[in-house]
Amino acid sequence: MANEAKNFQLTADDKERYEKRISEIDLSSKEILLNSIPRKIESLRCLPDLKSFQVELIKDISTLYNLITTKKDLNGLAQRRILFALEYFNKIEDEIPDQLPWVGYLDDAVVVRWVLEDLLADYGKYFKT
Numbered sequence: 001m002a003n004e005a006k007n008f009q010l011t012a013d014d015k016e017r018y019e020k021r022i023s024e025i026d027l028s029s030k031e032i033l034l035n036s037i038p039r040k041i042e043s044l045r046c047l048p049d050l051k052s053f054q055v056e057l058i059k060d061i062s063t064l065y066n067l068i069t070t071k072k073d074l075n076g077l078a079q080r081r082i083l084f085a086l087e088y089f090n091k092i093e094d095e096i097p098d099q100l101p102w103v104g105y106l107d108d109a110v111v112v113r114w115v116l117e118d119l120l121a122d123y124g125k126y127f128k129t
Helices: 012-024 027-045 052-070 078-088 106-126
Strands: none
Touching: 012 027, 012 078, 012 106, 027 052, 027 078, 052 078, 052 106
16 A cells, blocks of 8 residues: 555454444445446546556455456445445545545545455455466
8 A cells, every 4th residue: 555545544443343344235226326437437537647546446446346247256245345445435425535635545544455455365366466
């Protein structure tokens, strides 16, 4: 993970709260969320002077997006974890609002990386490392 994001970490309380949200995600609503992700990625890519953590975030989100849209054998928990990360990224008003210059996507990068690293254990064969 980029240096900017290494200093920002999830607490045990954050992880517990996020795990609860993951368990509540309704898989039947995934298409609506998936349809909005390419636009959000493009809006991030168009920002001037992208930081290294933002570039990594684009890569990580693209990986998760491609995984959930192409691998039909993902179990429900894996799908929920990916949808949580995509949903968090898609929200403008999250822990650190996306509009804040320099840091707005920092929390997104950390949350998305947390989900991605968790998925690597079970689905590493799908990731290019």
